[in-house]
Amino acid sequence: MIIETSKKYTINDIAKELNVTASTVSRALNDNPRISNKTKEAVKRIAAATNYQVNGIASALQSGRTYTIGVIVPTTDRSFFSSVIRGIEEVANKSGYNVMICQSNDNYEAEKEDINALLKARVDCIILSVAKQTIDYKHIIDLKKQNIPIILFDRVNERLGFPTVTIDDYNGAFKAVEHLVQQGCKRIATLTGIKHLNIFRERLRGYKDALEYYKLPYNEDYVVCSDLRIDDGKTSTKQLMSLPHPPDAIFCASDNSALGAMQWLKENNIKIPQEVALVGFANEFFTAYVEPALTTIDQCSQEMGQIVAQLFLELTNNKDLTNNTTKNITLSSKLIVRASSLRK
Amino acid sequence: MIIETSKKYTINDIAKELNVTASTVSRALNDNPRISNKTKEAVKRIAAATNYQVNGIASALQSGRTYTIGVIVPTTDRSFFSSVIRGIEEVANKSGYNVMICQSNDNYEAEKEDINALLKARVDCIILSVAKQTIDYKHIIDLKKQNIPIILFDRVNERLGFPTVTIDDYNGAFKAVEHLVQQGCKRIATLTGIKHLNIFRERLRGYKDALEYYKLPYNEDYVVCSDLRIDDGKTSTKQLMSLPHPPDAIFCASDNSALGAMQWLKENNIKIPQEVALVGFANEFFTAYVEPALTTIDQCSQEMGQIVAQLFLELTNNKDLTNNTTKNITLSSKLIVRASSLRK
DNA sequence: GTGAAAGCGCTAACAC
DNA sequence: GTGTTAGCGCTTTCAC
Numbered sequence: 001m002i003i004e005t006s007k008k009y010t011i012n013d014i015a016k017e018l019n020v021t022a023s024t025v026s027r028a029l030n031d032n033p034r035i036s037n038k039t040k041e042a043v044k045r046i047a048a049a050t051n052y053q054v055n056g057i058a059s060a061l062q063s064g065r066t067y068t069i070g071v072i073v074p075t076t077d078r079s080f081f082s083s084v085i086r087g088i089e090e091v092a093n094k095s096g097y098n099v100m101i102c103q104s105n106d107n108y109e110a111e112k113e114d115i116n117a118l119l120k121a122r123v124d125c126i127i128l129s130v131a132k133q134t135i136d137y138k139h140i141i142d143l144k145k146q147n148i149p150i151i152l153f154d155r156v157n158e159r160l161g162f163p164t165v166t167i168d169d170y171n172g173a174f175k176a177v178e179h180l181v182q183q184g185c186k187r188i189a190t191l192t193g194i195k196h197l198n199i200f201r202e203r204l205r206g207y208k209d210a211l212e213y214y215k216l217p218y219n220e221d222y223v224v225c226s227d228l229r230i231d232d233g234k235t236s237t238k239q240l241m242s243l244p245h246p247p248d249a250i251f252c253a254s255d256n257s258a259l260g261a262m263q264w265l266k267e268n269n270i271k272i273p274q275e276v277a278l279v280g281f282a283n284e285f286f287t288a289y290v291e292p293a294l295t296t297i298d299q300c301s302q303e304m305g306q307i308v309a310q311l312f313l314e315l316t317n318n319k320d321l322t323n324n325t326t327k328n329i330t331l332s333s334k335l336i337v338r339a340s341s342l343r344k
Numbered sequence: 345m346i347i348e349t350s351k352k353y354t355i356n357d358i359a360k361e362l363n364v365t366a367s368t369v370s371r372a373l374n375d376n377p378r379i380s381n382k383t384k385e386a387v388k389r390i391a392a393a394t395n396y397q398v399n400g401i402a403s404a405l406q407s408g409r410t411y412t413i414g415v416i417v418p419t420t421d422r423s424f425f426s427s428v429i430r431g432i433e434e435v436a437n438k439s440g441y442n443v444m445i446c447q448s449n450d451n452y453e454a455e456k457e458d459i460n461a462l463l464k465a466r467v468d469c470i471i472l473s474v475a476k477q478t479i480d481y482k483h484i485i486d487l488k489k490q491n492i493p494i495i496l497f498d499r500v501n502e503r504l505g506f507p508t509v510t511i512d513d514y515n516g517a518f519k520a521v522e523h524l525v526q527q528g529c530k531r532i533a534t535l536t537g538i539k540h541l542n543i544f545r546e547r548l549r550g551y552k553d554a555l556e557y558y559k560l561p562y563n564e565d566y567v568v569c570s571d572l573r574i575d576d577g578k579t580s581t582k583q584l585m586s587l588p589h590p591p592d593a594i595f596c597a598s599d600n601s602a603l604g605a606m607q608w609l610k611e612n613n614i615k616i617p618q619e620v621a622l623v624g625f626a627n628e629f630f631t632a633y634v635e636p637a638l639t640t641i642d643q644c645s646q647e648m649g650q651i652v653a654q655l656f657l658e659l660t661n662n663k664d665l666t667n668n669t670t671k672n673i674t675l676s677s678k679l680i681v682r683a684s685s686l687r688k
Numbered sequence: 689g690t691g692a693a694a695g696c697g698c699t700a701a702c703a704c
Numbered sequence: 705g706t707g708t709t710a711g712c713g714c715t716t717t718c719a720c
Contacts, residue, residue: 008491010713021691026715034689051489056464057410058713060401061696068444068465076429076445077629082421089447098461100412101420101445103433117442120400121412145395147352259633285421286630289603354697365707370699378705402697405712 009052018042029054060122068098069312070118071127074106074155079285080301081129084153087305088127095313097124106132112139124148125312130155132227135196149315153308154299155197163315163327165308169199172297172333173206174213176251176279179295179335181214183343185249185277189222191236191257203253203281222247226257233260241270248276249341255280255287258294262340278340292339300331307331353396362386373398404466412442413656414462415471418450418499423629424645425473428497431649432471439657441468450476456483468492469656474499476571479540493659497652498643499541507659507671509652513543516641516677517550518557520595520623523639523679525558527687529593529621533566535580535601547597547625566591570601577604585614592620593685599624599631602638606684622684636683644675651675 011025018025020039028035028043046052060066069092073081089099100123102114111131118126125148128140137160143150149163156164180188190207193200204223211218221243226232233252237260240247252258258280265272272278272292280287280296287294307329355369362369364383372379372387390396404410413436417425433443444467446458455475462470469492472484481504487494493507500508524532534551537544548567555562565587570576577596581604584591596602602624609616616622616636624631624640631638651673 012713022714023692023716024690026713027690030715036689039689051486053460053463053490055405055466055713057401057404057466058696059715061399061405061698061712062714062716064696066401066465075426076420077423077426079421082419082426085420086447086449093457093461098444098465099446100442102443103430105430113437116397117437119397121410121442122399122401142395146397263633286633289607289630290633291635356697366697367699367708368706370697371706374699380705383705399697402712403699405696405714406698406700408712 008055009047009050010055011052014043014046014050014052017046065124066122067096068100068121068123069125069127069309070100070102070114070121070123072102072104072111072114072118073129074131075103076101078282080154080282080299083301084129084305084308087302087307088309089305090302091306091309091313097309104131108133108136115139115143119146124316125151127151127153127308127312129153130157130197132194132197149312151308151311151315153304155199157198158328161326163311163329165304165311165329165331166198167299167304167331167333169202169333170206170209172281172299172335173203173251173253174210175206175333175335176281176295176297177207177210178214179337180249180251180277180279180341181210181216183249183273183277183341185343186216187219187222187245187247188216188249188251189219189224189240189247191228191233191250191252191254191261192223192225193228193253194225200253207251228252228254228257230256230260230263233257233262234264235260237261237264241265241268241276246276249273249278250276251279253281255282255284255294255296258296258340259286259290262290262292262294273339273341273343277343280340283336287336288338295338295341296336298334298336300334304331352399353391353394354399355396358387358390358394358396361390409468410466411440412444412465412467413469413471413653414444414446414465414467416446416448416455416458416462417473418475419447420445422626424498424626424643427645428473428649428652431646431651432653433649434646435650435653435657441653448475452477452480459483459487463490468660469495471495471497471652471656473497474501474541476538476541493656495652495655495659497648499543501542502672505670507655507673509648509655509673509675510542511643511648511675511677513546513677514550514553516625516643516679517547517595517597518554519550519677519679520625520639520641521551521554522558523681524593524595524621524623524685525554525560527593527617527621527685529687530560531563531566531589531591532560532593532595533563533568533584533591535572535577535594535596535598535605536567536569537572537597538569544597551595572596572598572601574600574604574607577601577606578608579604581605581608585609585612585620590620593617593622594620595623597625599626599628599638599640602640602684603630603634606634606636606638617683617685617687621687624684627680631680632682639682639685640680642678642680644678648675 104111153165224236283298372384448455497509568580627642
């Protein structure tokens with residue numbers, strides 16, 4: 001026995017009920033000025049009474065716009081990404097857009113599938129933060145053939161020619177290292193991420209330049225590259241602390257790796273920040289609550305989301321070619337000083 | 345000057361190119377056995393060459409199914425919810441479904457709007473965890489008139505008659521309090537949440553029953569109700585510790601409130617767990633990394649997501665009325681013992 | 689102020 | 705093995 005598929009109410013049903021045509025109903029529902037108030041009221045009354053709900057799919061097919069924005073992030077459970085999403089939603093919802101969120105789990109294949117899913121859903125825009133595992137950008141470059149705006153944020157590749165929104169990773173890193181210098185650290189190491197991602201390249205560049213600026217020697221042994229997960233943080237720290245001249249500070253390019261570093265140091269009874277000072281990156285929720293609290297770089301995540309969404313709105317509303325120079329927006333980052341680096 | 349809106353390729357374009365009809369192209373793309381291999385190959389070659397992409401909107405309009413699942417959660421930045429989402433995605437994607445995620449930010453109005461947005465997008469199912477601020481369920485009850493499955497998880501109201509997936513909050517709380525008793529705690533207080541949410545009612549019931557089972561007195565002063573945010577945890581703990589006979593253990597119905605409690609106790613130099621033992625609820629990411637690490641209840645979040653998605657798949661595939669008894673699935677919870685409660 | 693008709697892109701029943 | 709045709713629900717141009 002099959003459950004009866006009670007059909008949903010359509011404008012045609014309302015039209016029949018009132019002995020008018022579907023076009024009249026459509027116009028009435030959209031407050032077209034050419035429709036009399038009497039008709040409008042009648043239509044709206046029935047619509048309300050019957051729980052009529054416009055079929056967004058049909059409108060979308062007709063208008064070519066779904067009023068849906070697709071967002072692909074590596075994961076939603078990082079404070080940074082969920083705040084960006086919240087910022088996007090805030091602005092997008094105000095303009096009548098929905099947001100469709102996909103998680104790539106930092107996986108290249110999943111990212112490709114997410115893109116396909118969003119294209120199939122005919123989203124009006126794709127907002128993307130690239131997966132760690134993505135080294136081939138063909139699937140992203142191919143998006144140029146789609147006739148929709150593509151915006152990259154945080155983990156971007158500027159050379160692809162898409163608009164981007166990032167924070168000033170270079171300056172964030174510079175400020176972090178500068179702060180460590182000011183705390184009296186002399187041997188500052190860094191945990192860095194895979195080199196094909198802009199954010200890690202920039203953070204590394206900021207690290208190097210700060211060392212140079214403050215006339216501290218650059219030591220290749222002090223640069224450990226990894227995936228920057230908690231375990232990577234532990235392993236890398238172990239490696240650093242086994243050097244003949246171990247560092248007295250570590251600038252970690254992610255909060256998770258800093259957390260791993262902190263764990264390893266504590267397990268080995270190395271005092272933070274007295275023996276080794278620590279700085280992370282991203283201002284994740286937990287950084288304020290670990291012990292010692294972790295100094296880190298705030299990325300204005302929610303604001304970044306708002307700006308990304310605004311950028312999309314501009315791109316769709318202003319199809320001026322004059323405005324078509326690709327925008328690369330950089331937000332400034334902020335050093336949050338906490339106990340893990342405060343020696344004075 | 346307007347950017348030329350280069351139209352996307354449709355099956356009609358491919359049809360023209362090959363001098364066949366759109367139906368043939370449609371069949372070829374869908375591997376209909378009645379189409380010759382030669383035609384299929386030709387069609388697929390052109391489709392690939394032209395970057396043809398099926399218009400999901402048009403298919404959806406035709407078939408009445410969008411292959412999209414709508415999920416509304418209070419927030420994505422809690423480990424619990426993002427893991428549930430990951431579980432849902434995992435199962436749903438395998439069956440060709442996309443997932444559209446909305447955050448209600450625990451706000452009643454936002455929840456209503458999210459529901460409307462999903463209905464407009466014609467999702468095939470709505471999966472919902474109720475916002476804290478929601479006390480009127482009319483907008484959810486109204487969903488019965490929609491002809492789609494509605495599944496509630498975690499924060500549910502069983503009386504609404506929708507299928508639900510929850511963890512065993514009662515037993516989780518019972519085990520938490522039992523553990524505190526076994527650690528020698530005699531005066532066990534609890535931080536509880538607003539009463540209209542099942543999860544907090546159940547956790548409170550588990551607390552009371554455990555006290556009774558272990559012949560400990562129930563003291564109303566030891567039950568503090570709040571929104572269970574970090575600040576609430578602080579305030580409530582202050583209140584508890586100001587009692588003539590302050591508690592020697594606090595079972596917190598959320599990890600965030602436990603974090604607040606921990607902060608207040610540390611600020612006031614009260615030793616955890618020696619003077620006051622602490623247990624949280626949810627096994628959020630940070631609980632393993634605060635100091636002392638927080639004992640908590642794991643909610644099998646990813647598994648919960650998988651089960652929710654499987655439940656949806658069953659509901660859509662099996663429209664048997666015989667199967668139509670509302671399912672209320674309960675998963676078992678797990679006590680994770682850490683330093684914050686380990687006295688022995 | 690309202691109706692008629694066409695069409696968005698795709699699918700599927702029915703023909704041959 | 706392929707074509708014809710109709711229609712999913714809505715919007716919109718053109719009529720009157």
